Amino acid sequence: MAGGKLSPRQKMINLMYLIFIAMLALNMSKEVLSAFGLMNERLNESNQSAELRIKSFVENLNLKAEEQPEKFGLMKSKGEALDKLAKDFDNYIADLKEKMKASVDNPEEYESMDKGDFLDEYFFKGGKLKPEGEAFKNQIITFREGIVNLLGDDKGMEAVLKTVKEKFATDDVKRGAGTVEWLDHNYKGFPLVASLTKMTQLQADIKTTESEILSNMLQGTLSNELSMTNYTTIMETTKSAYFNGEQFDGEIVLGRTDASTKPSRVELTLDGRALTENQYTVEGGKVKLNIGTGSVGEHSIQGTLFFSQDGEEIPVPVKSSFATVSKPNAATISADKMNVVYRGVQNPMTISFAGIPDNKVTASAPGLSRKSGSRYIMNAQGISGREVTINVTGVLPDGGKVSDNAKFRIKDLPKPTGTVRGESGAVKMQRNSLEISTIGAQFDDFDFELPLRVTGFKFKVPGQPTISVSGSKLDSRAKSVLRKAKRGSDVTIFDIQAKASGVSILLKKVSPIIVELTN
Numbered sequence: 001m002a003g004g005k006l007s008p009r010q011k012m013i014n015l016m017y018l019i020f021i022a023m024l025a026l027n028m029s030k031e032v033l034s035a036f037g038l039m040n041e042r043l044n045e046s047n048q049s050a051e052l053r054i055k056s057f058v059e060n061l062n063l064k065a066e067e068q069p070e071k072f073g074l075m076k077s078k079g080e081a082l083d084k085l086a087k088d089f090d091n092y093i094a095d096l097k098e099k100m101k102a103s104v105d106n107p108e109e110y111e112s113m114d115k116g117d118f119l120d121e122y123f124f125k126g127g128k129l130k131p132e133g134e135a136f137k138n139q140i141i142t143f144r145e146g147i148v149n150l151l152g153d154d155k156g157m158e159a160v161l162k163t164v165k166e167k168f169a170t171d172d173v174k175r176g177a178g179t180v181e182w183l184d185h186n187y188k189g190f191p192l193v194a195s196l197t198k199m200t201q202l203q204a205d206i207k208t209t210e211s212e213i214l215s216n217m218l219q220g221t222l223s224n225e226l227s228m229t230n231y232t233t234i235m236e237t238t239k240s241a242y243f244n245g246e247q248f249d250g251e252i253v254l255g256r257t258d259a260s261t262k263p264s265r266v267e268l269t270l271d272g273r274a275l276t277e278n279q280y281t282v283e284g285g286k287v288k289l290n291i292g293t294g295s296v297g298e299h300s301i302q303g304t305l306f307f308s309q310d311g312e313e314i315p316v317p318v319k320s321s322f323a324t325v326s327k328p329n330a331a332t333i334s335a336d337k338m339n340v341v342y343r344g345v346q347n348p349m350t351i352s353f354a355g356i357p358d359n360k361v362t363a364s365a366p367g368l369s370r371k372s373g374s375r376y377i378m379n380a381q382g383i384s385g386r387e388v389t390i391n392v393t394g395v396l397p398d399g400g401k402v403s404d405n406a407k408f409r410i411k412d413l414p415k416p417t418g419t420v421r422g423e424s425g426a427v428k429m430q431r432n433s434l435e436i437s438t439i440g441a442q443f444d445d446f447d448f449e450l451p452l453r454v455t456g457f458k459f460k461v462p463g464q465p466t467i468s469v470s471g472s473k474l475d476s477r478a479k480s481v482l483r484k485a486k487r488g489s490d491v492t493i494f495d496i497q498a499k500a501s502g503v504s505i506l507l508k509k510v511s512p513i514i515v516e517l518t519n
Contacts, residue, residue, distance in 0.1 A: 030111045033193050037110025040197040043204050050207040057214050058083055068308060070262055075217050078150060085146040086210040090203055092139050097199050100192060113193035120188055133183050137170050143206070144168040151213065160213055167205050263287065268303035268318060270294075275303075293324040296357040298397055323355075323397070339408040341388065344503040345448045347378040353394035353402065365390040380410045381505060415508040416441040416452055418496045420515060428516045434491070435479050439472045441498035441510045450500050452507075458495040461485045491515045 058079060065076035101107035103118040123133035147164050151157040173185040187195055236251045262282055268275045270291060281288045287305065301320045306313045341347040351363045352374040363370070365388055367379040380388060391405045417424045419440040421433070429437070441452040454472040464481040474482065485491060494512035 033110045033114055033191060036191070036193045036197045037108075037113070040110075040193070040200050043197065043200040047200065047203050047207055050204070050211060054083070054086075054207060054211055054214070057211075057218075061214070061218075068262065078217065079214060081150055082147070082210055082213055085143055085150075086206050089139055089143040090206050093199050093203050093206075096136070097196060100196055100199070104192065110193045113196070114191045116188070116190050116192060116195065118192055119190070119195050123183055124188060129181070129183060137183055140168050140170050144170075147209070147213070157213070157216060160209075160216055163212075164209055167209070263305040263316075264308040264313060265306035266303070267306070268301060270301055271299055293322075296324050298323050339406060340411055341378050341380045341408045342411055342413055342448065343380045343383075344413050344500065344505045345450060347380065349376040349378055349390075350374050351376050351390070351392055353392065353404075356394040356396065356402075360395040361392065363390055363392045378408070383410055386410050413450070413500075413503075413505070413507060414443055414446055416496075416498055416510045417444050418457075418493060418510050418513040420493065420513050424511070424513065426514045426516065428518050430519050431482060431485070431517050434515055434517070435474055435482060437473075439469075439493060439496065439513070441496055450503070452498040452500055454496055454498050456497040457493055460492040460494065462489050462491075485517055487517055487519055489517050491517060 061072060061076055061079050065072040099122075100118055104113055106112065123130060123136065129137070144164060148161060151161055170182045172179040172181055174180075175185065186198065190198075234252070237249060266275075266280060266282075266287060268280065268287075268289075270279075271294070275289070275291070279289065279291050281290060289301070293299075299322055301318065301322070303318045305316045305318060307316060308314075349368075351361065352358060353361050358373045361374070363376060365378070366383050367381070367388065368390060369377050369379070371377055378388070378390075387407055387409055389405055389407050391403065393401055393403045395401055419442055420427055421429065421437045422440070424442070424444070439454050439457050441454055443450060443452070456468070456470045457472075459467040459469055459474065459478040459481070461481045461484060464484055467475075467478045467481055469475050469478050482491065492512060492514055496510035496512070498507060498510050500507060
């Protein structure tokens with residue numbers, strides 16, 4: 001258009017074209033500048049709404065952390081650190097924007113903000129960044145790396161962290177065959193209103209990032225709360241023990257077990273008595289009772305657990321029970337056909353029903369009496385037959401009754417055995433030892449402690465008359481015939497009369513003793 005020789009007319013036409021193009025460009029620039037200004041206003045309005053949402057979220061998070069520190073404590077500390085990073089960066093940009101607007105007469109006349117002088121002089125000097133430019137980049141880097149350090153160990157935040165790194169990147173930018181410094185590429189030479197809008201957009205990115213992170217943190221907590229790994233199955237029954245033949249009415253339900261489900265207050269009673277704080281502990285979302293099982297029988301636990309929710313206490317009723325049974329301390333071992341009681345002695349017996357307290361068990365039979373609890377005494381002396389039947393009845397927790405019985409054979413006391421010097425049967429003994437020995441009687445292999453007292457016996461030396469002795473020692477007549485016995489003679493002690501203390505029945509005949517004299 002400017003080449004070659006042109007006529008004055010052509011030169012005039014060309015000049016008019018240039019003026020026309022310049023006028024078009026000028027009008028387009030004003031429209032674009034106004035568009036940037038309107039965009040900046042919309043972003044400011046959006047940022048104000050986002051700020052209110054974030055403020056409400058943080059306040060709610062603080063309230064939750066006060067009510068349930070185990071569940072929301074870590075989230076609160078991360079949220080506070082995140083909020084500080086965002087506010088520090090946002091305040092820095094807000095201060096910079098004020099400086100940018102102060103460089104023009106009327107910051108609301110966007111068409112007049114077509115120059116980029118302010119930031120060009122504020123950030124750059126020649127081809128290098130000024131300290132103010134470095135400070136701006138450092139603000140971005142501090143925010144970005146602060147987020148990475150805060151959430152780097154959270155697997156659920158990987159997508160958010162990737163977005164943060166992209167939005168707040170400050171690496172050099174490719175331009176053509178080379179690269180341009182990031183701040184130079186984004187802010188140098190741009191109209192002031194465009195840079196102002198970019199700053200507002202950066203504030204929007206900060207708030208969007210904070211809101212997204214807080215939302216993901218809460219979503220993760222709710223996901224963990226709803227996770228089935230935080231539940232266990234619980235069997236609910238109308239009573240704690242069942243007997244053979246009953247209809248089982250158990251119901252399987254889900255119960256929360258995570259440590260965050262912690263009651264703010266516990267009010268429980270055991271059999272109507274209030275539990276103190278040292279009688280229970282809260283562990284892993286469970287209220288663990290630190291109490292003894294108490295006496296045998298049914299025990300009731302009732303009360304209320306209170307949980308904090310949105311500043312209010314939500315009551316959860318508790319109604320449960322458990323049964324205490326007697327602790328087994330011996331196995332029940334019985335030999336067939338060996339159920340035996342003896343006449344003339346106090347036969348001790350243990351009578352009980354498994355799972356039923358002793359005070360709910362009754363036993364009856366001739367000669368049977370109760371000592372205490374499950375201990376009984378059977379006295380079969382007055383029973384004429386050879387068998388006795390013991391009937392037992394137990395009362396169940398629901399009021400029902402169960403019964404059983406057992407037959408026992410009745411036997412007389414076994415035959416006693418005579419003794420001299422504690423020995424029985426055939427005994428070798430010196431003559432003088434026999435003279436001073438005591439004649440006794442005992443039950444061999446008998447489990448009852450039943451001492452026998454000898455009241456008389458007969459004494460026979462070969463070739464000599466039989467001597468009847470009263471008492472348990474040789475008298476003078478017996479000693480006299482003993483002296484006439486020859487060495488190696490068998491002296492017989494027989495017809496031994498014995499009595500048992502406290503027993504009025506007649507004992508069987510006592511076995512004799514044969515003493516071989518050794519001198």
